[in-house]
Amino acid sequence: VQLQASGGGLVQAGGSLRLSCTASGRTSGPQTMAWFRQAPGKEREFVAANRRSGGPTLYADSVKGRFTISRDNAKTTVYLQMNSLKPEDTAVYYCAAAESMIVSSMRSSIRYTYWGQGTLVTVSS
Secondary structure (H helix, E strand, C coil): CEEEEECCEEEECCCCEEEEEEEECCCCCCCEEEEEEECCCCCCEEEEEEECCCCCCEECCCCCCCEEEEECCCCCEEEEEECCCCHHHCEEEEEEEECCCCHHHCCCHHHCCEECCCEEEEEEC
C-alpha cells in the first residue's frame, strides 16, 4: 500500500485547510486510516483516525470540534478538514494506514504499517 498525501499550505489563524491522503496498491481501502502530525522539535502526535466500516472515529482533544476526518465512498481516500486553525496546529501532517488494528491501538503511531510522505501545514498568527 502506498499513501499519497496532499493539501498542506500556509493559512492565517482562523482559516481552513483540507488534507487528502489516497491509498493505492490494493482494491479496497485499509481498515484504519489516520492522521498524525509532528511540529518542529516535538514528537509525532495523533490527530484523528477512522475505520473503513463501522467502529469509532477518534480525535485528539486538541483538535476535537475543529477537525473532521472522513473517507470517500471507495474508502481509499481519507480527508482531514481543518477549521479554526491555530498557530499551534503548525506541523508536518502524515497520513497512516493499517489493517487488523484493534480500537485501543488507533492512537498509537507504532501500530500503523503504512505512512505517507507528509504535508506541511503552516498557520500564521
